[in-house]
Amino acid sequence: MFALRDKRIWVAGHRGMVGSALVRRLEREACTVLTASHAELDLRDQAATRAFVLANRPDAVILAAATVGGILANDSFPAHFLYNNMMIAANVVHAAYEAGVSKLLYLGSSCIYPKFAPQPIPEAALLTGELEPTNQWYAIAKIAGLKLTEAYRRQYGCDFIAAMPTNLYGRGDNFDLAAGHVLPALLRKAHEAKLAGAAEIVIWGTGTPRREFLHVDDCAEACIHLMQHYSDFGHVNVGSGEDVTILELTERVCAVVGFKGRIVNDLSKPDGTPRKLMAADKIRALGWGPRIGLDDGIRDAYHWFQHDLSQAARGAA
Numbered sequence: 001m002f003a004l005r006d007k008r009i010w011v012a013g014h015r016g017m018v019g020s021a022l023v024r025r026l027e028r029e030a031c032t033v034l035t036a037s038h039a040e041l042d043l044r045d046q047a048a049t050r051a052f053v054l055a056n057r058p059d060a061v062i063l064a065a066a067t068v069g070g071i072l073a074n075d076s077f078p079a080h081f082l083y084n085n086m087m088i089a090a091n092v093v094h095a096a097y098e099a100g101v102s103k104l105l106y107l108g109s110s111c112i113y114p115k116f117a118p119q120p121i122p123e124a125a126l127l128t129g130e131l132e133p134t135n136q137w138y139a140i141a142k143i144a145g146l147k148l149t150e151a152y153r154r155q156y157g158c159d160f161i162a163a164m165p166t167n168l169y170g171r172g173d174n175f176d177l178a179a180g181h182v183l184p185a186l187l188r189k190a191h192e193a194k195l196a197g198a199a200e201i202v203i204w205g206t207g208t209p210r211r212e213f214l215h216v217d218d219c220a221e222a223c224i225h226l227m228q229h230y231s232d233f234g235h236v237n238v239g240s241g242e243d244v245t246i247l248e249l250t251e252r253v254c255a256v257v258g259f260k261g262r263i264v265n266d267l268s269k270p271d272g273t274p275r276k277l278m279a280a281d282k283i284r285a286l287g288w289g290p291r292i293g294l295d296d297g298i299r300d301a302y303h304w305f306q307h308d309l310s311q312a313a314r315g316a317a
């Protein structure tokens with residue numbers, strides 16, 4: 001058991017969707033949350049990262065900082081996804097070791113697994129087959145990051161652990177249509193189509209790939225649970241345990257938004273991995289389970305999308 005009480009906890013990447021959910025969750029603990037904005041600290045800069053950690057002396061680190069994006073962004077900017085994420089992982093993990101940080105949680109992604117992994121995907125499927133080409137760059141960086149936590153645990157005895165969340169969504173998501181993931185993109189498309197009185201929305205690919213979705217607040221809860229209760233080699237899957245096709249997801253998003261038009265496929269866009277459902281046995285055995293169902297989660301994400309839109313409109317006025 002790693003107690004959070006009175007600890008100084010650095011959430012690296014606190015402005016992102018996952019990092020901000022972690023900060024909200026940690027507000028319920030009697031701990032001090034340390035943060036640094038991108039303007040204050042570029043995590044790709046080794047000397048600056050080292051200086052920040054040595055000056056601020058966190059007891060624990062949650063590494064939620066990453067260059068992330070949906071299938072098209074991953075496919076379009078391979079150097080960006082590979083370089084940024086490798087540098088961030090190496091600099092933060094090494095600085096945490098140098099500063100004697102007591103506990104570090106590294107966050108990866110379900111795309112670390114082979115494209116045709118057995119479903120649901122057990123943690124042991126790592127490095128057993130070819131990666132999905134569209135996001136292999138991001139996946140390689142995330143695999144390197146999780147292996148770093150194991151290497152520092154083995155060579156130096158550091159209590160560093162790694163969690164691999166599934167496709168996340170929720171408050172603070174990226175609603176940019178080109179760069180973002182499917183769920184926020186569908187919310188935006190359905191919302192704009194409803195307002196415009198459009199007859200259809202266009203989804204990428206065939207709509208047949210299956211994906212597992214987890215609300216970011218459930219992910220934050222899982223991260224805190226692992227910080228407190230997990231200390232071992234081997235990464236841990238963090239998922240909801242259920243998946244849907246992209247077409248089913250679209251229908252559920254449209255029902256929440258109230259868009260009643262047609263759903264049309266753009267077959268020039270990639271499908272990516274056919275199915276990505278992670279086995280959840282390990283984290284369930286550790287005592288964590290999701291609380292937010294997909295429809296409630298979509299309603300919550302839609303609320304925050306509209307909230308952000310009205311904030312932006314007020315800012316522009």
Ligand code: GFB
Pocket residue numbers: 069070071072074109110111134135138139166167168177180181182183185186202203204205209211246269270271272273
């Ligand atoms: O969420 P997404 O971009 O990422 O796409 P991945 C999931 C599926 O939704 C793909 C389809 O089959 C897309 O073709 N899709 C349908 C759409 N319409 C849209 C749309 O309007 N926008 C988007 N973005 N997709 C990502 C990886 O893979 O998963 C990352 O690229 C990361 O590295 C993340 O691991 C969790 O699930 O395919």
